[in-house]
Amino acid sequence: MKDKLEPKIVCFACNWCSYPAADGAGINRMQYPSNIRIVRVMCGGRINPSFVLKAFELGADGVLITTCHFEDCHYLFGARIAKDNYDKLEKMTKILGIEPERLRLEWISAAESPKFAKVMREFTEGVKKLGKNPCGKTN
Amino acid sequence: MAKLTKAIRETGAYLCIQCGRCSSVCPVARLNNTYSPRRLLTSALKGNEQTLFENNSIWTCLTCGRCNEVCPQDIDYIEMTKAIRNAAQKNDHEAVCSHGGAFQSLMRIMTNDKLQQNRMEWIPSSAKIKTKGDILYFVGCLPYFDAFFSDIGVKTLDAARSVLKLLNSIGVEPVLLPNERCCGHDLIWGGDKENFLKLAKHNIEEIKKSGAKKVIFSCAEGYRTFKIDYEKYMGPLDFEVEHISTFLAPYIKRGEISLKPKKMKITYQDACRLGRHMGMYEEPRELLEAVPELELVEMKKNRSNALCCGTSAWLNCDIYSKRIQMKRLQDALDTGAALLTVACPKCEIHFRCAMNDKTSNKTLKIDIQHFITLLINSEDKK
Numbered sequence: 001m002k003d004k005l006e007p008k009i010v011c012f013a014c015n016w017c018s019y020p021a022a023d024g025a026g027i028n029r030m031q032y033p034s035n036i037r038i039v040r041v042m043c044g045g046r047i048n049p050s051f052v053l054k055a056f057e058l059g060a061d062g063v064l065i066t067t068c069h070f071e072d073c074h075y076l077f078g079a080r081i082a083k084d085n086y087d088k089l090e091k092m093t094k095i096l097g098i099e100p101e102r103l104r105l106e107w108i109s110a111a112e113s114p115k116f117a118k119v120m121r122e123f124t125e126g127v128k129k130l131g132k133n134p135c136g137k138t139n
Numbered sequence: 140m141a142k143l144t145k146a147i148r149e150t151g152a153y154l155c156i157q158c159g160r161c162s163s164v165c166p167v168a169r170l171n172n173t174y175s176p177r178r179l180l181t182s183a184l185k186g187n188e189q190t191l192f193e194n195n196s197i198w199t200c201l202t203c204g205r206c207n208e209v210c211p212q213d214i215d216y217i218e219m220t221k222a223i224r225n226a227a228q229k230n231d232h233e234a235v236c237s238h239g240g241a242f243q244s245l246m247r248i249m250t251n252d253k254l255q256q257n258r259m260e261w262i263p264s265s266a267k268i269k270t271k272g273d274i275l276y277f278v279g280c281l282p283y284f285d286a287f288f289s290d291i292g293v294k295t296l297d298a299a300r301s302v303l304k305l306l307n308s309i310g311v312e313p314v315l316l317p318n319e320r321c322c323g324h325d326l327i328w329g330g331d332k333e334n335f336l337k338l339a340k341h342n343i344e345e346i347k348k349s350g351a352k353k354v355i356f357s358c359a360e361g362y363r364t365f366k367i368d369y370e371k372y373m374g375p376l377d378f379e380v381e382h383i384s385t386f387l388a389p390y391i392k393r394g395e396i397s398l399k400p401k402k403m404k405i406t407y408q409d410a411c412r413l414g415r416h417m418g419m420y421e422e423p424r425e426l427l428e429a430v431p432e433l434e435l436v437e438m439k440k441n442r443s444n445a446l447c448c449g450t451s452a453w454l455n456c457d458i459y460s461k462r463i464q465m466k467r468l469q470d471a472l473d474t475g476a477a478l479l480t481v482a483c484p485k486c487e488i489h490f491r492c493a494m495n496d497k498t499s500n501k502t503l504k505i506d507i508q509h510f511i512t513l514l515i516n517s518e519d520k521k
Binding site for chain 2: 054088
């Protein structure tokens with residue numbers, strides 16, 4: 001059963017770096033798993049912890065947060081806010097018993113399409129190994 | 140369409156004489172002139188439910204219970220609010236949640252059977268706990284609060300550590316549940332009865348498995364939820380529910396807990412769940428008064444008149460909530476106390492949030508602790 005699992009992965013991507021990187025990956029025909037559902041947000045700082053918890057609640061098997069590098073942030077400190085929120089989430093999910101491999105923060109600039117594809121492949125592999133999210137609504 | 144008729148009958152809402160006393164004491168209505176409990180109740184009585192549910196004011200009520208206290212007709216206004224919210228959620232009207240609904244999601248995640256939490260890491264290695272026994276200490280969501288609000292310096296787990304220390308010192312080794320869920324307080328007050336029942340079922344089963352005969356609470360909300368709501372919705376419980384203050388009182392009277400003198404001036408914030416909902420005003424005060432040299436000064440509004448901490452059940456935190464919190468902090472500072480003791484973790488969180496607010500007055504600074512932490516010596520807190 002476990003090898004057949006197609007995980008559902010939600011990826012939050014910021015409008016100025018990671019989303020163009022995803023776009024670039026598509027234009028350059030780089031291959032990455034189709035398990036990823038990208039949600040574009042204007043800034044990584046917009047990703048409230050509640051978004052991630054809601055995704056887990058509704059049955060996402062993994063959540064990826066991708067933002068600009070700190071120095072490239074379009075809104076100067078948005079990427080730092082994203083990091084602060086991620087730190088909180090890391091602690092919360094640890095207490096909840098959600099495996100740390102199900103949540104990841106990655107800094108991907110607009111020029112790093114290969115990195116985007118690579119991160120997506122790695123993350124999906126990791127989540128596939130873990131199997132289904134234990135706390136989702138659907139099971 | 141869900142009918143509110145049953146709730147109107149049960150809470151006595153039809154007896155309303157529209158005197159407006161509820162609106163005159165409501166801490167929100169004092170600041171926010173668009174909100175009026177009386178008007179909301181009237182609109183529920185008129186039976187036009189759709190308009191009522193679309194009105195965002197139904198999520199504003201703090202359910203602090205000030206209106207229940209003054210109502211000449213003894214209408215249970217807060218129960219009515221609960222029923223209105225429940226009916227609104229059934230009709231697909233989403234609650235207005237604070238923190239983007241993070242805590243509502245957290246609680247709904249906890250309804251899952253397969254969840255295995257790691258919630259015991261805060262327990263100091265010196266504490267003696269058991270997995271099966273007569274007395275159980277229900278910690279509540281404190282580990283989550285400390286993780287989520289680490290940026291504003293919330294330390295609600297200090298209270299839990301103190302409770303463990305106190306219980307150990309009188310020879311009680313409490314049971315702590317490794318997979319305890321949220322009590323569901325915020326879900327039921329937000330109108331999500333379905334998920335509340337799931338949480339209640341989990342908790343009752345876990346407690347049954349542990350064989351506990353008595354469950355102790357340091358959290359005001361957990362105590363209220365178990366004592367009133369669990370019995371109401373899940374039938375009589377097999378175990379006794381007791382607040383830490385009444386549990387410790389006889390030991391302190393007999394002198395079995397050694398209280399070191401603390402030369403300090405403190406004030407106490409009545410939690411609405413413990414005070415107005417459960418009628419426990421004096422019990423925490425008696426514990427505090429037992430500490431030698433500790434001086435307890437009252438705020439201008441205390442006991443049944445106490446002002447709420449501004450938000451409840453993680454719903455609708457707005458500028459008026461902030462103003463209520465700042466007003467209450469000012470009250471605490473006016474007493475000249477060096478420390479504000481609370482009985483509910485949410486009070487601590489909300490006051491700390493108000494103190495850390497960028498727009499707040501910089502002079503509004505006071506230390507906040509759960510009252511139970513004062514019963515142990517500061518040097519051996521850890």
